Amino acid sequence: MPTLPLTHHALPGESQPQDLLAFIAAHRLQLAQDLLVHGAIRFRGYALATPQAVEDVALALDPQLAAGEYLGTSPRNALTRHVHSASELPGYYPIPQHCEMSFLAHPPTRLYLACLQPSRWGGETPLCDFRLVWRDLDPAVRERLQRRGVRIVRNYVGPGSPRSLDPFALKRWDALFGTTDRDAIAQTCAREALVPEWLPGDRLRLTCTPPVVRVHPETGESAYFSHLQVFEVGTPEAELRRIAQLRGTAHARFWRHAGRLVTALTRHSKHPEDRAMDVTHLDGNPIAQADLEHVRNVIWHHQVVEPWQAGDFVLVDNRSTSHGRLPFSGPRQVVIAWHQLAVPLGHATELHEIT
Numbered sequence: 517m518p519t520l521p522l523t524h525h526a527l528p529g530e531s532q533p534q535d536l537l538a539f540i541a542a543h544r545l546q547l548a549q550d551l552l553v554h555g556a557i558r559f560r561g562y563a564l565a566t567p568q569a570v571e572d573v574a575l576a577l578d579p580q581l582a583a584g585e586y587l588g589t590s591p592r593n594a595l596t597r598h599v600h601s602a603s604e605l606p607g608y609y610p611i612p613q614h615c616e617m618s619f620l621a622h623p624p625t626r627l628y629l630a631c632l633q634p635s636r637w638g639g640e641t642p643l644c645d646f647r648l649v650w651r652d653l654d655p656a657v658r659e660r661l662q663r664r665g666v667r668i669v670r671n672y673v674g675p676g677s678p679r680s681l682d683p684f685a686l687k688r689w690d691a692l693f694g695t696t697d698r699d700a701i702a703q704t705c706a707r708e709a710l711v712p713e714w715l716p717g718d719r720l721r722l723t724c725t726p727p728v729v730r731v732h733p734e735t736g737e738s739a740y741f742s743h744l745q746v747f748e749v750g751t752p753e754a755e756l757r758r759i760a761q762l763r764g765t766a767h768a769r770f771w772r773h774a775g776r777l778v779t780a781l782t783r784h785s786k787h788p789e790d791r792a793m794d795v796t797h798l799d800g801n802p803i804a805q806a807d808l809e810h811v812r813n814v815i816w817h818h819q820v821v822e823p824w825q826a827g828d829f830v831l832v833d834n835r836s837t838s839h840g841r842l843p844f845s846g847p848r849q850v851v852i853a854w855h856q857l858a859v860p861l862g863h864a865t866e867l868h869e870i871t
């Protein structure tokens with residue numbers, strides 16, 4: 517079974533960013549092949565210390581990096597033209613495993629993660645082979661998820677909305693789309709199979725019905741490919757419970773109880789359609805808790821948790837491999853770049869092919 521991630525260590529005397537650029541130039545074809553097999557490749561020991569150094573490496577791998585177009589839910593800050601903070605969500609908040617923007621028609625094909633400063637405690641970015649997840653899901657659960665489908669709803673306030681007190685409130689819709697032009701937003705939504713619904717109070721509801729499995733265009737392998745276990749209302753409780761078991765600390769147990777309380781409040785205080793995020797089957801009925809728990813258990817079984825080292829750079833095949841974030845405390849800087857959106861999966865311009 518391939519290891520995840522495959523790690524390339526800098527050789528003695530070749531531990532500078534320019535050495536990594538030379539390594540990439542000399543091994544493009546092998547890296548492309550390795551990425552298809554392993555799902556993620558980590559470069560360690562090359563002293564990447566700035567967002568610009570990360571961007572240089574990402575551009576060497578992928579000249580078609582996105583320049584800020586991001587339709588996901590994490591708040592991010594731009595650090596260079598292509599490199600952003602991975603997430604500005606508070607450190608106590610767990611980010612479950614997901615393939616980046618899986619709910620779009622054209623999610624990015626590859627991601628580029630790097631750690632400029634590891635946190636003092638926690639803050640790992642676990643990876644998970646979603647091909648194995650799809651393989652190991654109970655066939656009855658797979659059949660149910662495919663037959664009944666998945667419907668994702670996200671609610672956004674806008675520049676004319678009253679201030680939201682919801683702790684799970686998403687960024688404003690003008691920040692999400694980078695514009696207040698509703699025609700431009702409609703075009704992006706049409707391209708990415710999002711259905712926009714403008715609501716009173718300058719609010720926007722985005723609905724989509726993405727598949728739960730996608731076939732990798734280069735390998736033909738099926739991979740689980742859904743945010744259903746991310747956007748479901750019970751997610752904080754479910755993740756923090758597993759994290760408490762993983763860590764076994766009083767701190768983690770505290771957050772487990774906090775997660776349970778917050779989840780209960782969210783579950784009972786808002787109609788599902790009005791929550792910041794919600795997920796159901798296509799007919800609007802909830803996905804069975806047992807099915808959600810099963811999906812989460814299989815993901816947790818396969819996810820790989822390893823601490824960051826300063827300067828690590830990880831190339832991820834977003835069509836086979838997911839990522840997440842475990843809670844942390846103290847300063848931490850993990851950054852991200854991604855392949856541009858709107859390139860259909862399997863399109864000929866697929867990431868420069870690293871050839």
Ligand SMILES: [Fe+2]
Nearest residue numbers: 614615616839
């Ligand atoms: Fe992400």
